[in-house]
Amino acid sequence: MIRLYEVYQKRNRSCLVFVLFIFIVLLFRLQEIQIKLLPELTSLRYFIVTDFPNHSALDVDQTVSLPISNRVSSLKSVKKIRTSSIHSESSVQIDLQFGSKVSEFKDGLYQLLFEIKESLPIGVNTPKLSERSEYEQPFAEIVIPKSKNRNPLEFDYQLRGIIETLERISGVSSVSTFGDEKANILISMDQHYFNFFPIKLRDLEFQIQTGIQNGSLGKYYGAKDATEIKFQSEIADQFTLKQFPIHLGNGEFFPLDRVSRITNVPSGRNFLTRWKGEECIYIRIAADPKHNPLQIANQIESVVNENQGLKGIEIISSSASELKAQLFQFFFFFLISFGMALFFSYRLYQNLHGVIILSVSVTFTLVLFLHLLLLFSVSINLLSLSGISVGIGMLFDANNLTYYSIDTEWRKSEVLERFEVLEKGIRSIWTSLVSSSFTTIIVFLPLLLYVHEWREFFFDIGFCIILLIFCSLCSSIFFVPLFYLSLPRVVSKYPLPSKTFSFLVRFRKIVPLILNKKSVWRYSSLLGFPVLFFLFLYFPKFLIYPEPLPVGKTIQLFPKQMISNKELEEVLFRLSNACKTKESNLNLLVLPIGGKKTNSLTQTVTPFQIKVWGENHSWECLAKLTHFFPESKWTCKIVDIPSEISKSLPFQSQDHLTILNANWNLLVQFYEKIKQTKQSFSGIFSYEPKQIFMEFLTPKKIPIGMEDSDPDEFRRQILYANHAKYLGSIGLGEKEDLYLSTNWKEDFVMKKKNSNQNDSTQTFSFTKSVPYEDVYDKKVETIYEEYKRESGLFYLEWLGGMSQIQDLLQEKTNGFQFILHSRRDEIVNFFTTLSSLLLISFSFVYLLLVAIYESFRKPFLHLFICMIVFLSVILILFLLVSEIHFGHYIGIVIVLGISVDNISLYDEKWREFNSIKNSEIRNTKVLNWIEKPILLNSGTTVFGLLPIIAMNLSGMEFVRSIAISMFVGISVSLFYFYTLYPKLFAKNFD
Secondary structure (H helix, E strand, O other): OOOHHHHHHOOOOHHHHHHHHHHHHHHHHHEEEHHHHOOOOOEEEEEEEEHHHHHHHHHHHHHHHHHHHHHHOOOEEEEEEEEEEOOOEEEEEEEEOOOOOOOHHHHHHHHHHHHHHHHOOOOOOOOOOOOOOOOOOOEEEEEEOOOOOOOOOHHHHHHHHHHHHHHHOOOEEEEEEEEOOOOOEEEOOOOOOOOOOOOHHHHHHHHHHHHHOOOOEEEEOOOEEEEEEEEEOOOOOOHHHOOOEEEEEOEEEHHHOOOEEEEEEOOOHHHHEEEEEEEEEEEEEEOOOOHHHHHHHHHHHHHHHHHHOOOEEEEEEHHHHHHHHHHHHHHHHHHHHHHHHHHHHHHOOOOOOHHHHHHHHHHHHHHHHHHHHHOOOOOEEEOHHHHEEEEEEHHHHHHHHHHHHHHHHHHHHOOOOHHHHHHHHHHHHHHHHHHHHHHHHHHHHHHHOOOOHHHHHHHHHHHHHHHHHHHHHHHHHHHHHHHHHHOOOOOOOOOOHHHHHHHHHHHHHHHHHHHHHHHHHHHHHHHHHEEEEEEHOOOOOEEEOOOOOOOOOEEEEEEOOOOOHHHHHHHHHHHHHHHHOOOOOOOEEEEEEOOOOOOOEEEOOOEEEEEEEHHHHHHHHHHHHHHHHHOOEEEEEEEOOOOOHHHHHHOOOOOOEEEEEEEEEEHHHHHHHHHOOOOOOEEEEEOOOOEEEEEEEOOOOOOOOOOOHHHHHHHHHHHHHHEEEEEEEEOOOOOOOEEEOOOOOOOEEEOOOOOOOOHHHHEEEEEEOOOOHHEEEEEEEEOOOOOEEOOEEEEEEEEHHHHHHHHHHHOOOOOOEEEEEEEEHHHHHHHHHHHHHHHHEEEEEEEHHHHHHOOOOHHHHHHHHHHHHHHHHHHHHHOOOEOOOOHHHHHHHHEEEEEHHHHHHHHHHHHOOOOOOOHHHHHHHHHHHHHHHHHHHHHHHHHHHHHHHOOOOOOOHHHHHHHHHHHHHHHHHHHHHHHHHHHHHHHHHH
């Protein structure tokens, strides 16, 4: 290194220009730094969603879910297949094996979906493949209240403008809206029309759909120019629809409005789109995860601010807010830590020379770190910020130690050249710098290189810490000597003032008096039993990663019976008022469930969801308000709105037991057996089988007196009574959807026999206008709202309370199968792997120290001291915290690096003063040299960690656990620095 430092002295300006050039290059590359919400993690879960309109859950299960499941099971790398079948919809969940080739799986799946479409029943929609659930939180959500005195034309124009502007933002993948649907046109047929007019519904449909059509018949090539022949639709608007002639086939016709009532029907989805109890326009924005979320969020905010003509427009949620909060907290804690570092350095050196050099060195260390981020294409995201927040506190340590060593040599030297002073100062701490830096790097490397399920999730965290440690090492070797040489000294060569650190002399005298052999044994005997008893009572819970708190709750509501919009509006109004009374800051967002719009019009209320954001007390309030939706009328399900970190976590499931059987009825009997057991269980079923009744109509072989009847006509009349038939769209400008229904009056086709009757098997009966009893045999059977399968078998899933339910699983008869998944086993396997990797890392660290010291004995003693620190920190953490997870492991690993740094530095100075034979004097000399930089580094790090520990902010649970471990570890390391090191070195290092 002496030649490099000689160049520093001879070509000082050139070296400074080169370093400055590195900084300037970064300014031009700042835009290339990748900022994302989350790293690019390989998805191992996929969903196939298939719609089968107007079919029961049983039909969907048998004809859609099961065939798709059987075909998908033939693909490679498939670990588990689960299906969920509800009315009109099939969902197939596919979990892949860890380490699967996802691209190969996707290619096979796309080919399979293309082939299976032909084997599915007629009427099944195209299967859709997605990587995430339908209810996942979008990137941003915007609401626009519908003012009662608004101008509809101007409002629609401004709304279209803002949607088009949002769609043009780079990185926005889709923009969908709710609450802006136009009114539908409904043709309600008189049920008695066929008694007077010999025409059937399918003929009526065909004539209306033909009248809607328009288009081109092609070009006609005459003698001169070519002429295109185009025909116009007969039905252009609602007026022409009423006058549209319906032909009977015998030359006679009549206008459509003669046998029907044509009305505008408002969209039920508009009614169910509400914010703060009032109807609104809701805009959902999805973004490409590969784009910068901060830029997308800023552009969305600019668009909203520029469109204040839409009164009340606001952004109610944004995924980028989590990243913004993390960045703000990171810079806040960094400034505190950096400020404390400069304060302590000034107190140590008593001049601005050291403060300026350390400030500039840390700045250029960050510049080098950002260059490496660009080189390795590592993004700044919610996970990597955790690693940066931890590693940033260690940037000051190596730089400060280097400056202190060089400055000490400069004060002692009289005849050495300045570059020789630099080389001597670096050489005196070289072993400490290299051993501590590479110890931490080596401990993290196996975790990043070993292939395991959590590798991708933790990779950015560990890799950022490694890069920061490496940059700190480079800065202490290259930048600090250069700036020390370049910045002229304005103070003379004199020792540091002794009064500033005079308390250390008194402290070293007190420590042996307090911690002698008798006092240590006395304290151990007094505290040993209480500590063990406390650990027995409050042993901490082990986790892989702290459970992130959800950002809100969603109540999903599905109607069980006919509910009018007026009745629902009253319920929502009371709900909103109750929330405002109990929680003044609680705002509810009501949205229909599903996509933007489907071509269907039913009499039943559209399933909807209620979303709320807030703290735990708000969620509890919302849970209490579910009594507004009684179980007799609604199927209610409360779902968490996950944070962005939750989305990136591997499947960290809880204890659950899967009960499988090929016979659904036996599975339901098992469920009833559990429910009827008087024993109180701590667990629950993930879903409960809920009965509904179905009337099966079978055509009679010889319909008496109905030889000329048309069963297809009866089916259409029954179907269109509750589900209007979509015919198409009409209108000159903005199109309106046209529907056909056979339910003109309240007692059309189906009606309740008696509202007070409880016989659910006879809930509906047909009027005499549809004499179905003469044509069909009726059979009432019990089916269920939802059917679930795993690997082709029906299943129930029990969550929690394994010990209580295992007694009921002794007899594996009647085809029952039980699959037990223990979260405890998953956590034990994770920490077993972690411990194995740590032992391997210690082996590599030992070999590294052997190569540095050219000794087998000395590295063993160094690692022995590290193990004492390691075990002490773990014991204290067991007493202080209620949960132990990977964050504490990272903190302990960093503390091991600090311990190796302290031990190596102590060893170097112990060898430097080997001419002193008296061990007490020798220890005093060593402590006089090293305790000041060690205390400065420890104090700087601890005071930087205190705000993180004291301010228990949301989203900082992982970083806070690292900070707690580092705080405990640094305190323990300092304790052993004054008590254990002097004695061990006096006995074993001569």
